[in-house]
Amino acid sequence: MSPQRFELLIGLYGDDRMAAILSEQELIASWLKVEAALATAQAEAGVIAADTAAVIAGAAVPATIEAGRLWRETRNVGYPILPLVRQLDEALPHEHRGRAHYGATTQDIMDTGLAVQFDAVGGRLTELTDAFGDAIAALATAHAHVVIAGRTHALQAVPTTFGAKMAGYLGELARDRARLVRAREEMTTVSLFGAGGTSAAYGEHAVKVRTRVAELLSLRASDIPWHVSRDRLAEFGAACALLAATCARFAREVVDLSRTEIAEVSEAAGHLRGASSTMPQKANPIESEAVIGMAVTAGALSSALYRIMEAGHERAAGEWQAEWQVLPQLAALAAGALGTARAVAEGLQVFPEAMRRNLGADSGLVMAEAYMIGLAPRLGRENAHDLVYAAARRCRATGESLQAVLSDMVPGEAAGAVAELRPEDYVGHPDVAIEAALARWRDRG
Known part of the structure; x- marks a missing residue:
């Protein structure tokens, strides 16, 4: 070649082990394994003689095949099995030839x-x-x-x-x-x-x-x-x-x-x-x-x-x-x-x-949803959304923190909802997701 x-x-x-599995040697070996199994099965069914099948199986090993010749002849034939079978057949004693690859394509x-x-x-x-x-x-x-x-x-x-x-x-x-x-x-x-x-x-x-x-x-x-x-x-x-x-x-x-x-x-x-x-x-x-x-x-x-x-x-x-x-x-x-x-x-x-440092970037706006959800029972969801949206725009314009801006903007009756929130107070249910994923992985079979 x-x-x-x-x-x-x-x-x-x-991956070295994958490279070995996909190697030229293993490719040829896989074809020979099939030829050996075919001969063995045909002998058990009475299609070919048992001693012939044993000889074929014994010869159907990579050492029998000269790879350079195989690929040169494959280039001419177009497919590698005819040249492979020819080499396999040549390795058999004369009385057992012509029985390898019997009936196969x-x-x-x-x-x-x-x-x-x-x-x-x-x-x-x-x-x-x-x-x-x-x-x-x-x-x-x-x-x-x-x-x-x-x-x-x-x-x-x-x-x-x-x-x-x-x-x-x-x-x-x-x-x-x-x-x-x-x-x-x-x-x-x-x-x-x-x-x-x-x-x-x-x-x-x-x-x-x-x-x-x-x-x-x-x-x-x-x-x-x-x-x-x-x-x-x-x-x-x-x-x-x-x-x-x-x-x-x-x-x-x-x-x-x-x-x-x-x-x-x-x-x-x-x-x-x-x-x-x-x-x-x-x-x-x-x-x-x-x-x-x-x-x-x-x-x-x-x-x-x-x-x-x-x-x-x-x-x-x-x-x-x-x-x-x-x-x-x-x-x-x-x-x-x-x-x-x-x-x-x-x-x-x-x-x-x-x-932790990045959670404080952008004036702490990562907590905007948390504040909106906290205000929603008092102001209604849409009003809470629009108020926090306006606060976010002001934060980006002035550099003020979201909590400080909301403390200034929220009506008195809702002021209790804008106490300072920490990111760890609004992470939902990570343990549920983690435990579910770990359990699924443990039970993968």
């Missing part, structure tokens, strides 16, 4: 091999999701009562707690994980249906053989051909993109809260970590940026999943090839995003003093 381009983003931030082997490979992919993504979720759960627990300005439309809104903010991410991750588990279950389905999906070449034992291959490979059996029904793959790819997007939402939060003017959190510190080549003061949120980059790429790639589903008749003509490029990249990007987001969460520095 020609030299492979270096992917800078995945090369720096990818190329896509049977590649799709079933994909199911084997992506079972491992799904397992690794689940592990990475669990590790990231555990790190978020730790943040939610540790900072359950650390008060921070909640922000809507990028502006301060009402007080909340940093733990409650983290609870939202934990709930999202729990849903992401559930989607991944479902997608993995569907993805790991055997595909042995022959050239046109009719199983004709497998003969009278087609169902028995297919079911046994599924058992041998720990896959789900199905009697419905899916050579061109690619919704399973689209669902799995979408689950990858959603996982990456959740990671990016967390990373974006870290980037935004790390801004110099806000400075409420920061990535882990270290010598030259996030340094600039020209601005010595910089400590950029480099891992969060990488997470966002991987998620942006995954989101863009995911659009191809729905084009892949357009495959027509009984076999795709180009859409299938798109899968070869898109699915492994989505898995690698999701793994990289999850692992890097976990590192950000585990090393995150949280600055409650800065959070």
Whole structure:
């Protein structure tokens, strides 16, 4: 094969175990596992001799295949299974040749091999999701009562707690994980249906053989051909993109809260970590940026999943090839995003003093809703809203505090409602959200 381009983003931030699962060696090995299982199942059904199946299974190992030759011949054929089977057949004693790949078509082997490979992919993504979720759960627990300005439309809104903010991410991750588990279950389905999906070449034992291959490979059996029904793959790819997007939402939060003017959190510190080549003061949120980059790429790639589903008749003509490029990249990007987001969460520095200081910014207007709700029983909601709105405008014009302005503006009969309120007195019910998120995470299965 020609030299492979270096992917800078995945090369720096990818997951090594995922890279191994998606490697050339494991790809070839997955096809050989299917060929071995097919021969074994066919022998048990009496389609081929038992000793022949044993010889095929013994030869169906990566050491049998010369990868350079495989890819050169694949470039000519267009698909790798014919060249693979030729090499496998050549490795057999003469009396056992011509029985490997009996009745199968190329896509049977590649799709079933994909199911084997992506079972491992799904397992690794689940592990990475669990590790990231555990790190978020730790943040939610540790900072359950650390008060921070909640922000809507990028502006301060009402007080909340940093733990409650983290609870939202934990709930999202729990849903992401559930989607991944479902997608993995569907993805790991055997595909042995022959050239046109009719199983004709497998003969009278087609169902028995297919079911046994599924058992041998720990896959789900199905009697419905899916050579061109690619919704399973689209669902799995979408689950990858959603996982990456959740990671990016967390990373974006870290980037935004790390801004110099806000400075409420920061990535882990270290010598030259996030340094600039020209601005010595910089400590950029480099891992969060990488997470966002991987998620942006995954989101863009995911659009191809729905084009892949357009495959027509009984076999795709180009859409299938798109899968070869898109699915492994989505898995690698999701793994990289999850692992890097976990590192950000585990090393995150949280600055409650800065959070407290920022709550007093903008004349303390983060408490405007609290005062409005306090005045509403006396003045009516709309009158209370308009009075606090007018007070807010005056605060911004004069720099006075909201409490001081309201003390001056509120009618005497409602004066008791404008006693000074603290942000921690108006955070709602963070413990409810946090406990619910933690419970859902503990019960994720």
